[in-house]
Each structure stands twice: as structure tokens, then as C-alpha cells.
Amino acid sequence: xxxxxxxxxxxxxxxxxxxxxxxxxxxxxxxxxxxxxxxxxxxxxxxxxxxxxxxxxxxxxxxxxxxxxxxxxxxxxxxxxxxxxxxxxxxxxxxxxxxxxxxxxxxxxxxxxxxxxxxxxxxxxxxxxxxxxxxxxxxxxxxxxxxxxxxxxxxxxxxxxxxxxxxxxxxxxxxxxxxxxxxxxxxxxxxxxxxxxxxxxxxxxxxxxxxxxxxxxxxxxxxxxxxxxxxxxxxxxxxxxxxxxxxxxxxxxxxxxxxxxxxxxxxxxxxxxxxxxxxxxxxxxxxxxxxxxxxxxxxxxxxxxxxxxxxxxxxxxxxxxxxxxxxxxxxxxxxxxxxxxxxxxxxxxx
Numbered sequence: 001x002x003x004x005x006x007x008x009x010x011x012x013x014x015x016x017x018x019x020x021x022x023x024x025x026x027x028x029x030x031x032x033x034x035x036x037x038x039x040x041x042x043x044x045x046x047x048x049x050x051x052x053x054x055x056x057x058x059x060x061x062x063x064x065x066x067x068x069x070x071x072x073x074x075x076x077x078x079x080x081x082x083x084x085x086x087x088x089x090x091x092x093x094x095x096x097x098x099x100x101x102x103x104x105x106x107x108x109x110x111x112x113x114x115x116x117x118x119x120x121x122x123x124x125x126x127x128x129x130x131x132x133x134x135x136x137x138x139x140x141x142x143x144x145x146x147x148x149x150x151x152x153x154x155x156x157x158x159x160x161x162x163x164x165x166x167x168x169x170x171x172x173x174x175x176x177x178x179x180x181x182x183x184x185x186x187x188x189x190x191x192x193x194x195x196x197x198x199x200x201x202x203x204x205x206x207x208x209x210x211x212x213x214x215x216x217x218x219x220x221x222x223x224x225x226x227x228x229x230x231x232x233x234x235x236x237x238x239x240x241x242x243x244x245x246x247x248x249x250x251x252x253x254x255x256x257x258x259x260x261x262x263x264x265x266x267x268x269x270x271x272x273x274x275x276x277x278x279x280x281x282x283x284x285x286x287x288x289x290x291x292x293x294x295x296x297x298x299x300x301x302x303x304x305x306x307x308x309x310x311x312x313x314x315x316x317x318x319x320x321x322x323x324x325x326x327x328x329x330x331x332x333x334x335x336x337x338x339x340x341x342x343x344x345x346x347x348x349x350x
Contacts, residue, residue: 025232025319032239043246050242051235058112058234066112066226072120074209074219089173092126097165100133101158111316112230115185119226124184124325125173132333133165136307148283153296156347160304160340168332175328184325233319240311265341268298269334272306273314282306297345305337 036044117127137145137158145154175181209215286299309330318326 023232025236029232029235029239032236043243046246047239047242050245051238054238055231055234066116066223066230068116070219070223070226071209072116073222074215075207076205089123089125092123093129093166093169093173096126096129097133097162097169100130100165101137101162102139111234111320112226115226115230115320118185118321123173123176124181125169125176128172128329128332129165129169131165131329132168132308132336133161136161136164136304145283148287149290149299153300156300156340156344157303160300160337160344164304164308164333164336164340167336168329171332172328181325181328184321186320186322229319230316233316237311237315240315244311262342264295264298265301265338265345268302268341269305269338272302272304272337273309273311273334295345296348297341297343299341300344301337301341304340305334308333308337 033044033048036047114127114131117130118124137160142154142158145157172181206212206215209219282303286294286303290296290299314330317329321329
């Protein structure tokens, strides 16, 4: 009897260790929701609903990018895509930054696309340019920013987005040329990247992959693996965002960002990371703060830094890439946001 109990305990322990090592993110999500339902049932319902709604909102981008990546892998076209980004790095970075400024992706919605691009072997410099520029501005955001903050602010935000992308792309390219930042993806994400230096060997492309059972199996395997990976991290990100929205007082942000000079711009850059709501909700907040006397440069720094490095997006980026790439992304975003705010403040005082 004792041996049976010990055997059951051992198997349970092994199962728990396996689940923790493989599915710790889902376990954290479940534990967080369970704690909320016990300690704050109403907030638990709100957080579960918030996460569900946002996952449904991002689902089209998620499904499309995963399907493209899985199709490219199953057909062998991922090598062609990687080689398409092996032209002039300057041209690729400029195109990626401009495309990022026009793309309709939010800071979380761009994550699945980035995962697909890096898994295909697209150089990190071009991906970084797109990555930094995309969440800051898009056509609909430009129109809304013009209506809330004025056309001058909207133009400044657009220039900041593209400039941040170009700067990040070139910094990443120089570091890659120096021999750093190879294989930017974490070990369990996709099948690695090229870091701008490694391009896969030419493979035959089979566009009608569904005629080959092995390629169909690869398509399904890669699609399911990537879907589960991104879904669990986005779920955690949205749960944390729901708590931030519920428990972070708006007047605390207002007090921290008030005033003029360099200090509010620096504070706005740092506060933008945890306090940013989303692109559309942040605009009225910044408009109200500017109306209360906040410097326009601080408002721009808050919007740019928050758009790129908001807490949910940062968690997803951390899960996606290796540590050195994450800190590079974070550093470029914060320094670039501060510089954008400072330049805009100087412009408005001329």
C-alpha cells in the first residue's frame, strides 16, 4: 500500500513538473484568474472577458500570420522570403520602417507577424525597423490623432514612428555586422532566424504542399505549435493589461506627467511603459493632460514609448526573442521616444 501511494505521488510530481516546465504560462494564467475569482470575483469576470475580447480582436492577425508562416515552411517558400530580404540593408530598413508606419498593427497585434518574419529568416535589422514603427502610427490612428491633438501632433507622431524604425534598424544592422544578435528567436520559437547574416540554403518549393503528406503534417504541426505559443503569452499579457486598467489610477498618471522642461519628457517616457492603455484610449488622456499644462513633447514621448513598449507588448516580446534582443528593443524604444519628445518640444517652442 505504501509503495502504491509513493508511486502515485511520484507520478503526480513528475506530471506537475512536466506541466510547469512546458505549460507554466497557462498555469500562471489559470492561477491568476483563480485568485481573482476568489478574492475579487467581479474583477475576475472583467479580466476574463477583457482577455477574451482582445484575443478575438487580434485573432485575424494571429491566424493570418501563423498561416503564412506555416505555409511558407510547408512549401519551402520561407527560403525565398528570407532571400528577398538580402538586398541592400539600407533599402530594406527604409522600406520596413515606412511600411511599419502605415501598417494597421497595434503593439500586441504586430507580435505574431514578427514571429513569422523572424522564423522565416528575415534579417533582424529590417524586422526591428518594422517592429518599432508599426505600433506607433497607422492611417486610422493618424486621423484620430489629428482630431484629438491636431495635425501638427499627428505629423510629429508619424515622423517619430518612422524615425524610430529607421534608427532601430540601423543600430541593429551595425550590431549584427559586428557579429552579434545571431539567431534572435528563443530556442522553442519557430525554427530560428538569420540575424541578418544567415540565409537558408536553397530548397525546392512545392506550392501545392497539400499533395504531400509530409508537408501537410509539417504545416499542421508548425501551425498548432505557433498558435499555442502565441496564444498563451498574449492571454497573460491581456490579463495583466486588464488589471492595469482597473487598478492604475488615471490621476496618478496626470500628476506624474504634469509640468514642463526635460524632466516631464523623461518621466513620460518611463511611465509610458506600464501606464499606457492603448493607442485610442491614450489620445484623450494626453489631450486632457496637455490641456492642463503638460508639455507637448512629454505627450509625444508618452504615446511613442507606450505604443512600442507597453507592458502587454513587452511581455510578448520577452517570450519571443532572446534576452539581448529584448533589451536592445527596449533601449532603442525608450531612447528614441525621449529624443522624439525632446525634438518636438524644441519645435513647438520655436
